[in-house]
Amino acid sequence: MSAWRFRYAGTGVSLLYAGLVSTAAGLVVLGLLIIFTSLIHVRSVLVTAADNGARVAAITGDTQVAEQAVADTLTEAGLPQSYGGQSLWSMSSTTVTSGTADPEVQVTVHYNAPILFPDLFAALGHPNSLPLTIPLSVTASDVNEAYFTSS
Numbered sequence: 001m002s003a004w005r006f007r008y009a010g011t012g013v014s015l016l017y018a019g020l021v022s023t024a025a026g027l028v029v030l031g032l033l034i035i036f037t038s039l040i041h042v043r044s045v046l047v048t049a050a051d052n053g054a055r056v057a058a059i060t061g062d063t064q065v066a067e068q069a070v071a072d073t074l075t076e077a078g079l080p081q082s083y084g085g086q087s088l089w090s091m092s093s094t095t096v097t098s099g100t101a102d103p104e105v106q107v108t109v110h111y112n113a114p115i116l117f118p119d120l121f122a123a124l125g126h127p128n129s130l131p132l133t134i135p136l137s138v139t140a141s142d143v144n145e146a147y148f149t150s151s
Helices: 012-060 063-077 145-149
Strands: 089-095 106-114 131-145
Touching: 012 063, 012 106, 012 131, 063 089, 063 106
Parallel strands: none
Antiparallel strands: 089 106, 106 131
16 A cells, blocks of 8 residues: 655745735724724714703703713713814704794714724725724704693
8 A cells, every 4th residue: 555645835835825815804804893893883872962962952942051961972982072182073953942833853963983993904005095083973853842841
């Protein structure tokens, strides 16, 4: 019987390159997965903040109190409110009527979410491929309390 030997032709450099490329691609995919899951979390916090702002605006009829409720929600969630000395969020399109004419209050919260790894593709030779912040916007509405409590 003859003994079979497995012979490898070459030095294995191709296996080394394949391993390095697949590891780098895996790290990029993992980084993108972390970025997008963090953006989903930021959006869910923004939905809660807009809901709180709309609820407070519906009860009080004051836009500054509603803005403070949004700021408190963002602070309690641990989201950064400024980045590089500039504010990351603003509240606009606030429609509050204090009478019985309109039964709805609307609050829109704009947030520029900073991404976790802005230099993710720089290691692969693509500098400045991702923006530093991604703009997100959420609108919530609530029922004006004065509409239902007036006689």
